[in-house]
Amino acid sequence: MTKTIDLEKETKKLTEKLLSLLNVEATVVVSEIESKEKEKSISVEIETKDESGLLIGAHGINLNAIQSFLALTLRQKTGEWIMVSVDVGQWRARHEDYLNQLAVQASDRARLTKEPQYLYNLTPAQRRIIHMHLSSENDITTESEGEGENRYLIVKVK
Structure with a gap:
């Protein structure tokens, strides 16, 4: 109702x-x-x-x-x-900026080393922000792996 x-x-x-x-x-x-x-x-x-x-x-x-x-x-x-x-x-806006910078650093490192970059200790909302930020990158892919509290994000070159 x-x-x-x-x-x-x-x-x-x-x-x-x-x-x-x-x-x-x-x-x-x-x-x-x-x-x-x-x-x-x-x-x-x-x-x-x-x-x-x-x-x-x-x-x-x-x-x-x-x-x-x-x-x-x-x-x-x-x-x-x-x-x-x-x-x-404005804490959330500043925190989102920080996560976007983290996403850029991880993608740059992945491009440079050609190795997957692992980002741990992120909440589902934080992982989503990074996924969304990197979704427009043609040569980078992201995926979440693990279960529950042990879930982490992988940033890698396609």
């Missing part, structure tokens, strides 16, 4: 309540993202002076938890899945 609510307003209210419970003073900006697939997507930008590290957590783990909490709560309120993206102080 789908319930109609103002997604932006509800998401902002939920985020501000969560931050209040954490005793974090922050500014929250919520916007609905246009999607080609007609999926509903929400972007949540949080700006705080002193608590960025707390909200982001090690390797973005707290940020991902906040994102999951908001998505699950909105699912409960609306009856449908809504893609939620949460960022604090």
Whole structure:
């Protein structure tokens, strides 16, 4: 059953309540993202002076938890899945830039050595960013291997 609510307003209210419970003073900006697939997507930008590290957590783990909490709560309120993206102080954008640089370094090394380059300790989202970044390279291919926590990415010359 789908319930109609103002997604932006509800998401902002939920985020501000969560931050209040954490005793974090922050500014929250919520916007609905246009999607080609007609999926509903929400972007949540949080700006705080002193608590960025707390909200982001090690390797973005707290940020991902906040994102999951908001998505699950909105699912409960609306009856449908809504893609939620949460960022604090542009951390996700900077992290994606880092991953893109890592992808370029691995592909350059693969071209130079003609040997596969292995990238370990990446989350599924991080592997996806690297796959997507290198997908336009005509002479490079990427693949994930392994299972669960031992999954890794291979960058190699075609």
